Amino acid sequence: MESEDLDTARRIADTIHAGFVDYVAEFNLISRRARSHFEKREWPLQEADASERLNLHTERVWQTVSLVEDLLGGTPDRRGKWRLARGHFKRRIAERGDMVLAETYFNSVTRRIFTTIGVDNDVELRWFGATSVPRGEASAEMFTSLTRTRDSAALIASILESCEFDAKWADLEGDARRVAARLDSFLLDTWDSLDVDSVDMLRPVFFRNKGAYLIGRLRQLNRIAPIVLPIIHGEDGMRVDSLLLTELQVSRLFSFTRSYFFVEWPNPAELAGFLKSLLPMKSLAELHTAIGFPQHGKTSLYRSLYRHLENSNDKFVLARGTPGMVMSVFTLVSFNVVFKIIKDHFDPPKNTTRDAVMRRYKLVYNHDRVGRMVDAQEFENLSFDRDRFDPALLEQLLTEAGGSVSVTGNQVVIRHVYTERQVYPLNLYLREMSADKAEAAALDWGAAIKDLAVANVFPGDLFTKNFGVTRHGSVVFYDYDELTLLEECRFRTIPDSDDHELEMSSQVWFAVEPGDVFPEQFPTFMRFPRDVPDSIWERFCEVHGDLFTANYWVGVQEELAHGDLPDFYPYPQHLRFRRRSTKAAE
CATH class of the missing domain: 1.20.58 (Methane Monooxygenase Hydroxylase; Chain G, domain 1)
Structure with a gap:
């Protein structure tokens, strides 16, 4: 036996x-x-x-x-x-x-x-302690180290030529000069010298959407700085579109609001370790997810959470922001993640179902998030010590989401939950930050809505409470229970009436079908909180007032109907070497 x-x-x-x-x-x-x-x-x-x-x-x-x-x-x-x-x-x-x-x-x-609940040490491969993270420091196979023997332009040209793409360059020498000029300026401003001990360039090339990315690091003494060359391929050939040289710029490239890269390497942990040396603020969970392994990213997040719980004592509490009608949202303040549980019942005027909400989150997972939607990770059957929950929060969860949350002995069992990176709720950001930052966020909110539209996404609920601000200052969408594809909406203008009393009525006096949207009504619920200066709303309307017209939305739908994939760049427009359009693209 x-x-x-x-x-x-x-x-x-x-x-x-x-x-x-x-x-x-x-x-x-x-x-x-x-x-x-x-x-x-x-x-x-x-x-x-x-x-x-x-x-x-x-x-x-x-x-x-x-x-x-x-x-x-x-x-x-x-x-x-x-x-x-x-x-x-x-x-x-x-x-x-x-x-x-x-x-x-x-x-x-x-x-x-x-059907494991919580952690099952008896059958799982479990380890919540420290693990080694290979950095590939001695791996000549993973990256090549270059030194400058002539000028920076020659160095950049050799990097570009080493990729051996089966496509022509539109202007390789010109690209090398432009990149070199920006690189030299950065080195002088940041390191007070043009000296670089070596440039370590990863051999595997990263691809996403319409872009290719050459990624490496600059080294001088004990200093490290990232270097990323984004390449685009137009009808006239390949061009270097920008040069990214700071942790902040490259962090946005690997943002949790972006789709995952295509990159092939036999040791993904080694690749993530190299990226970690460039982006020390990024977790390994985020980096594994960014290179196409969201399941292992979930595992890393899961382990990090339980390790964090073993080394902290604060409690799960309600998340900041306006309470939602569909989700119960809570957080552990010392852990930069929010937890979202679908409620058992939705109060009017919400007219949706649990299955419909889950389908929308699945849609976001499968859709290009274009830097404007937070990546949500789905977990089942998690278990936490009861004493880690604020009593008021636990009572609320059991009341609002008892179908997903239960207490067994001293354990709180969560049958189903989404996790998202925590961001600053936009409605609070507008009220609590300086006028300059608030105005910048307000304008980026309008840009976010337009980016989503071009990506065939209509948020449904355009309230500021459903958007947030990342640490990079970008506005992102995170509440998906009313989200729909833009192509499924019918944008209409409110019809005129000969009856003045009907027009002034609080009741809708004209026929409305499912999927009908009336942009003229947007200012009513998009208006900023009262304690936000009126000048910010006025500036928003000046820049993004076209959002309040049916013509704008119908125009986007017509562009989508042509079938061309839109362009989105994961870096600011001003960092591009040339500006061929007013849109940003990847």
């Missing part, structure tokens, strides 16, 4: 390992195509691959679960056999460069087999 158990355990471990290997092979195949799509300007195919890759992990995990269930059969001691399988699996992955991803894959299968 013991020999039979060992054999079954090995087969289970081998089956999970084979499922993981198949997943990685398919993932890399899709990622590899990104280079060809960029070289051939196959933007619709790039978008299709992005959508396919997003769901690949979940599909492969469920296939593996089905195979493993057949192997377990009617085994009386499923946990005992699983522990044996776990040991065999650990030995199988010990030498893999993508070991951390393999652990996540194993745990994804495990949690579905055992």
Whole structure:
């Protein structure tokens, strides 16, 4: 019997390992195509691959679960056999460069087999302590180190030529001169010298949407600065569109409001470690997510949260901002994340369902977030100590979301929750920040709404309370319960009437169909809080008053109907080397 158990355990471990290997092979195949799509300007195919890759992990995990269930059969001691399988699996992955991803894959299968609540040390691959983070410092395979033997233009030209794209450059020498001029200016301003000990450039190229990105770091003594060359491919050939040299600029490139990169490398942890050296404020969870592994990003966030709970004593409390009608939102102030639980019932005028809300969050996950929508990660069956919850919060959660929240002994069990990076609610930001910052945020709010529109997204609720401000000062959308595709809306002008009394009536006196939107009504609920200076609202209307017209929205719909993918750049317009349009693009 013991020999039979060992054999079954090995087969289970081998089956999970084979499922993981198949997943990685398919993932890399899709990622590899990104280079060809960029070289051939196959933007619709790039978008299709992005959508396919997003769901690949979940599909492969469920296939593996089905195979493993057949192997377990009617085994009386499923946990005992699983522990044996776990040991065999650990030995199988010990030498893999993508070991951390393999652990996540194993745990994804495990949690579905055992419907795990909280943390199950008995069957999962669990470790909440410190782990080594490979930085690739001695990895000549991952990056190449260059030194300046002539001028900066020659150095940049050699970097560009080393990529060996199967596409022509529109003006490589001119690009090299422009990049070199900005680089030299940065070095003199920041390091008081043109001296650079080395430039470490990653060999793998990062692709996203219509852009390719060469990423590296500048080194002088113990100093490190990022260097990123964004490349665009137009009809006349490839061009370097900008040069990013600060942590702030590059952090926006890897923002939680952006879609994930295509980049192929056999050791993703090593790649994330290199990026961490450039972006010390970014968590490993964010970096793994940014390079296309959101499931492992979830694992890293999960581990970070529980590790944080073991080393802190503050309580979960209600999040700042206006309470929502669909979600109960709370946070741990010392941990930069908010938790959102769908309520059991929605008060009028909300007319939606739990399933509809979840579909909208799924839509955001699969859609290009264009730097304007916060990435929401979905968790199931989390468990926390009851004494970590503010009593008033716990009472509210049990009252409003009892279908998702329960108390078992000293544990609070959350059946379903979304997590998002915490941002500053826009309605509070406008009231609490200086007039200059408030005006900048107000104008960027209008730009955010327009960016979403061009990306075929209509927020539904345009209240300032549904938007927030990131630490970079960008305005983002985070409340998705009324979100819809722009193409599904019908933007109308309020019809005229010969009856003055009807026009002045508080009741709608004309026919309204589902999907009808009347932009003329937007100022009524978009107006800023009363204690925000009127001059800021007036400035907003001056710059973005077209949002209040049906013509603007219909015009965007007509552009979308042509089928061309829009351009969005993950850096400010003023950083671009040339300005061919008023829109920003990636």
